Amino acid sequence: MPAARYTKPWEIGFRGAAKVATGWTVSPHRGKIRLQVRRAGQRAEGVVLPLEWAPASVNPALQLIGRIYKLVASNRETLRSALAITLGQSDTMAPSTDWEAIAASLRDALQNGRNEIRLQTWRSNYAPYIEEAIRQLTGTKPPVDGHELLRRTLVRWSGKPPSRAACCIALRNLTDHAVARHHQPSCWRISAVSIKELRGRPAAKRIKATLEDRELLDLIEAIEARNPEWSNVLRLLTLYGLRPVELQHLAAKIDEGGTLRLWCSYRKTCGAQMTEPRWLMACPLKDRIGSMVEWNLAGALDADLLELPRGSDGGLAMLDGHYVEKYLARQPEWRKLREQYEARGEWLRPYTFRDSYSLRCHRYGVEVGAVAMAMGHSLAVHSSSYRWASDKTTAAAFEAAFKK
Numbered sequence: 001m002p003a004a005r006y007t008k009p010w011e012i013g014f015r016g017a018a019k020v021a022t023g024w025t026v027s028p029h030r031g032k033i034r035l036q037v038r039r040a041g042q043r044a045e046g047v048v049l050p051l052e053w054a055p056a057s058v059n060p061a062l063q064l065i066g067r068i069y070k071l072v073a074s075n076r077e078t079l080r081s082a083l084a085i086t087l088g089q090s091d092t093m094a095p096s097t098d099w100e101a102i103a104a105s106l107r108d109a110l111q112n113g114r115n116e117i118r119l120q121t122w123r124s125n126y127a128p129y130i131e132e133a134i135r136q137l138t139g140t141k142p143p144v145d146g147h148e149l150l151r152r153t154l155v156r157w158s159g160k161p162p163s164r165a166a167c168c169i170a171l172r173n174l175t176d177h178a179v180a181r182h183h184q185p186s187c188w189r190i191s192a193v194s195i196k197e198l199r200g201r202p203a204a205k206r207i208k209a210t211l212e213d214r215e216l217l218d219l220i221e222a223i224e225a226r227n228p229e230w231s232n233v234l235r236l237l238t239l240y241g242l243r244p245v246e247l248q249h250l251a252a253k254i255d256e257g258g259t260l261r262l263w264c265s266y267r268k269t270c271g272a273q274m275t276e277p278r279w280l281m282a283c284p285l286k287d288r289i290g291s292m293v294e295w296n297l298a299g300a301l302d303a304d305l306l307e308l309p310r311g312s313d314g315g316l317a318m319l320d321g322h323y324v325e326k327y328l329a330r331q332p333e334w335r336k337l338r339e340q341y342e343a344r345g346e347w348l349r350p351y352t353f354r355d356s357y358s359l360r361c362h363r364y365g366v367e368v369g370a371v372a373m374a375m376g377h378s379l380a381v382h383s384s385s386y387r388w389a390s391d392k393t394t395a396a397a398f399e400a401a402f403k404k
Contacts, residue, residue: 052187056186102184126170129153144187147198149190211352237324237350244320261280325350
């Protein structure tokens with residue numbers, strides 16, 4: 001087998017400098033640095049250092065190899081045990097003792113920059129996983145790189161695919177932030193390869209529930225009898241297919257045609273882009289006898305007559321998906337609907353009002369591009385994430401198409 005060729009200047013220099021004694025060599029191994037020692041009369045030993053095979057790793061690698069050599073040369077340690085001891089002693093390679101500060105810095109970056117996430121989002125999507133990772137990092141035998149950190153942290157969520165996926169995202173954010181902003185070695189980065197290897201099988205995709213017009217109307221009517229403010233929340237979600245967080249960003253305005261309509265100023269971050277503010281388009285429901293149900297929500301909001309939930313300070317409550325979900329979870333009608341849909345294998349959630357809006361628009365024959373624009377997302381997102389049809393609407397569409 002031909003010998004590997006190292007032609008880059010930094011590779012040639014690195015391999016020469018790493019040869020601290022006869023038989024000591026370095027080579028790339030799956031993107032990391034492999035250190036191998038061949039000594040006369042003994043089997044070769046090899047270990048993979050927690051550093052990438054890259055120019056930036058040369059100096060810390062040489063420091064690490066120098067410390068390992070001193071331990072091995074004394075005939076007191078094997079190569080593997082010397083690596084473990086050295087990682088524990090090294091200032092540049094040892095796990096940081098201040099991961100709590102790094103986590104706090106990440107939280108600040110996420111809440112006050114980037115996506116400007118809410119406190120509840122941090123608590124739900126980041127905190128549990130990062131707290132477990134910090135527990136691992138501050139234990140007696142902490143992990144030495146990002147791959148091992150992720151592997152150990154995921155153990156807590158064995159058999160829970162959604163949580164394991166969320167854990168991968170949270171820890172990748174943490175370690176990327178540690179390297180980029182807190183000068184941690186690049187060995188802490190968690191690669192896509194590591195995530196694919198460790199995450200396990202993704203959760204089976206759940207069918208998103210959509211509610212019939214009568215179910216929506218019955219739910220709103222029942223809620224109104226107890227809490228008119230919350231019935232108006234459900235009317236807004238139903239009529240306009242809103243994201244729950246958009247309830248905080250509504251205004252009644254006159255459009256270019258002179259019509260009073262609702263305007264949504266919310267801008268959702270989608271990767272490197274943000275959605276645009278938009279005019280809302282009503283898609284009304286039909287009652288049991290087939291008549292359109294008219295809710296003049298724009299007029300009520302403009303006249304300051306649209307009652308909505310208030311917070312403890314007397315101002316409008318900060319409505320979002322979590323807040324809406326907590327309220328609905330206490331309502332017997334919602335719990336009954338959820339049980340019915342779960343028995344069918346369908347997922348009922350606050351976004352169900354938005355999914356139902358999408359299906360209702362398609363049932364009325366609204367062009368798909370217009371539906372996507374009205375909902376404030378791209379055609380690609382609409383095609384991949386929202387309900388276009390049900391068995392009932394599909395059958396009705398075909399019947400109408402071929403009806404003579």
